[in-house]
Amino acid sequence: MSNNPQLNKGGELQHLLTTEGLPAPILLNILDTAESFVGVPERDIKKVPLLRGKSIFNLFFEPSTRTRTTFEIAAKRLSADVVNLNIASSSQSKGETLLDTVNNLSAMHADMFIVRHSQSGAAHLIARHVKPEIHVINAGDGRHAHPTQALLDMFTIRRYKRDFHNLCVAIVGDILHSRVARSQIHALTTLGVPEVRVISPKTLLPTKVDRLGVRVFHDMAKGLKDVDVLLMLRLQNERMLGARLPSAEEYFKYYGLTQEKLARAKHDAIVMHPGPMNRGIEIDSAVADGKQSVISQQVTFGIAVRMAAMTILAGN
Amino acid sequence: MKILIKNGRVIDPKSGMDAVSDVYIVAGKIVAIGAQPDRFQANHIIDAKGLVVCPGLVDISVRLREPGLEYKATLESEMRAAVAGGVTSLACPPDTDPPLDEPGLVEMLKHRAKSLNQAHVYPIGALTQGLQGDRLTEMAELFDAGCVAFGQSDKQLLDSRVLMRAMQYASTFNFSVWLRPEDAGISNSGVAHDGEVATRLGLPAIPVCAETVAISNIVLIARETGARVHLSKVSSAEGVAMVRAAKQQGLPVTCDVAVNYIHLSEMDVSFFDSNCHLVPPLRGISDRDALRVGLKDGTIDVVCSDHSPVDEDAKLLPFGESEAGAIGLELLLSLILKWATEMKIPLVVALAKITSESAKILGVEAGHLSLGVAADLCIFDPDQYWKVEAASLKSQGKNTPFLGMELQGKVKYTLANGILVYED
C-alpha cells in the first residue's frame, strides 16, 4: 500500500492515475501550471513548443470522442505529436491483450499514453508494465478514477471561489458508477474542503462511502442547504434496467437539479457538470444554461489543466 | 522395500500422538511406530531429526485443470506441486472442460492420476449435467466410477427447485452435496467484496448477503430433504455464524475455508492486485478474523487450498477482467502453520484441519498414521523459511498473493504408498 505507483523515487509525479494519495502540493502545482496555459489559445499562435517532438498516444479502449478530443487539443497546444487509437474496434477483438497493445506502441517510441478503459484499474496495470521513461495519464478507468476531470473541476472551483478551506461542496447523482465522483472526492478532501457531501438514492451509492470523508444525504432539500459548489453527475440510462431506479421521471423529480432546488444552496453557488448532460434527467435546462452554471468554462479550463498535467509528467 | 524414518517428531492428529519416534514402513504400509518390528532391515533410512512426520496432507479442493484446460496446468505439473506441498490425497472439483459429469471422464482422470503414482485423486462429480443447473447427472454411476461427492464448483444453481431435487436425489444414496454458497443474482457481475476497498477502487461489488442468502436456502433445503451438505469456501463472519447455528441444530452440515481467506482481506487487493482476485472475494478484516476463530472452534471443519492455476496472460488484465483464483498446493502447509502460530494452536490440532478432518469430509481412508494403512507421509521442517518464487514453484500456475513473501515450514520429504515421491 505504501509505495504510490504514481510517484517516482524522488516523489515526483510519474503517472497520473487517480487523485487519491497525491499530496496537495502536487495537485496545486498542476492547478498553478494550468493558470499559465489558460491564455495560450488567445495568442496568434495557439501553442507553445514545450512537448515538441514528443509522441503522445491516445489509447481509447472505450469510445469517447469528447474526452479524446480534449486530450488531443491539449497535446497539440503543447506541440506534441498525437496518435489516436480506438482499440475497442481493432486489436482487442483479434485476441491481442491489453499489454500486447501497450508493448507494441512502446516499441514505437511513445512518450506518453492517455488511457481510457471500461475496467477499473486498467491504467494502473499499464503504468506498472511500461518502460520507466513512459508516462501514463488515466483518462477514465471503469468506475475508478478520472483525475484530469476532477482537477479541472478543482481549477474551476478555485477560479470562482478562490479558497478551498471554507467551502461546502455537494456531489449529486450516481456516485456508485462514477469515476468522476471518486476523483472529485479525493481531490476535494486533499485540498482541504471541510465539507464534501454526496446526495443520491441508496441504490446509486457505494458501500461505506462515508469512509472516503463525505457526508451522505438522500434528500436534495437537506443536502443542498448552504452549499457553495454543486457537482452534478451524469445518469446513465442503463440504471433503469439494473433495477437501481424506477424511471428517469422519478429521478428527475427527486434528484434532478431545478432552479427551485438550487435555491436551497447559497445564492452565489456555482453549478458544474462533467458532460455530456442529460437535460431533464439530472439537470434542468434552466439551471444548465442559467447564471450560476459554469459548465462551459469547465470545458475551456479542461484543456489548460490537461496541458498542465502532460507538461508536468513529461518534465519528470 | 523397507523404510525407516528415524527420530522425527511424529504427529498423528487422529490419535492425538505427538512424540519423537521412529516410523517403520514395509511394502508401502506403516507397520510400526516406536519399537522396531522383528527382522526389520531398512533399505532406506530417512533421518527426520528436527523434522515433523505427519500424515500426507489431504486437500479437498484442487484444480488439476484436466481434462481440457491444459494451457493452465497439466496433471503432471500439478501432481508434482501436490507432493512438493506434502499433499498425498486431493479432491478435484468438477469444473474441467468438459465438466466431470460422465463416468468415462472420471475413470479416465482416475486412471491418468494413478499412472503417475503420486497423490491419490478423488474427483467431485458434477451435480448437474455440464454444471448447467437444469438436469441431474448420473450420480450413482459417477460414484461407482470414483466420485466421492457431487457439486457445482463455482457455477451457481440458479433454480432453487433444481437445488432441492438434486439434494433429494443425492440423499437417496447418502451422497454428500458440495455447494459454494452464493446467490448469483445478488453477486451478479461483482469481482470484489462490497466494502471500502471496492468503493475506493470502483470495483463491482459482491455483498455478504450473496453468501448468507445462499447459506440460508441451502440449510433450509438440507433440513427439508435430509441431504448431507458440505459448504465450500465460506468467506464471511455472518456465514460462519449461520453454519454454527445450523450445526447447533444438529443438521448434517460441514464446511471449509480456503487457506488464503484466513490470512488475507480486501485490503490486500491494494492497487488492483489480480492475484487477489478470488471467488468468493476476499472480504473485510473482521470477516477474516471470524474465519480464523471459526476454524479454531470447529465451526469450520477443514481448510483447503482451493488450488487454481491460472495462466499468466489471464492474470495480466485489469482486475475485473482477470481470471479469478490462486494456487495453494505448495503453500497450504506453511499457511496453516502460520495460522496455528498466530492463534496459538497446537500443531497436532492445526494439522487435523488438513489431514484427518479433510479425509473425514471426503469419506476416504487417509490422513492418519494407523498401523497397516498406506504410508502417505509428509515430513517437514517446521522452522525453515522459504521464499515463494515463481521459479521454484512446481505448479504451472504462479498466481498467488504470497508471491515474493517468506513463509515458514518447508516440506522435506513426501511419501505416497510408501514411495518417496518428493525430496527437497
Place this chain on the structure above:
Amino acid sequence: MYLPDAEKLLSDLTEKIRPDVTKDTVLVGIFTGGVWIAKRLHQTLGLALPLGALDVSFYRDDFSKIGLHHQVKPSNIPFEVEGRHIILIDDVLYTGRTIRAAINELFDYGRPASIRLAALVDRGGRELPVVANYVGTTIDLLKDKMLALEQNENGKLSLSLYEKIPLGS
C-alpha cells in the same frame, strides 16, 4: 567580491533607455527580476501603454533535461504585439538562452516591428549570438557563480552572488 548597487545600476539603465522612448514604446519584463525592473522603468519613464510580463518556462530549451520550473507564472501581454516596438527587459544577461525563449514567445503573440533588449547586468558567458542594446553594467563571472537580483519588502533592489548548486543535487 564587490557587487555594484542595483538601485544605482537601475537609474543608469533608465537614463540610457530614456532617449529612445516614445509614446508607443512598450516594455516587457521577464519573470521575475525583469518584471521588477520593467515596473520601475515603466513608472519612472511615465509610459502610457501597459506593461507586459513573460514567463518563458514553456519556451525554454532545457525542458527535456530538467522538466518544468516550479511556480510557473502566466505570461501577460495586455496589448497587440503586431507592429509594436518592444523593449525586452531582463535582470542578468548570461547565456542568452532566456532571451531566445522570450523572443520566440513574443512572436507567438504576433509580429513586432522591433525588439530591443535591456539588462541590468551583463555577466558575459554567452552561448547564443545575443547582444543587449542597453546594460546597467558588465561584470565577468566564473561559471560556478550565480548572480541574482533580489527585492526587499520596500521594493528596493539588490544583487547577490551564490555558488551554483550542481544539477541533480
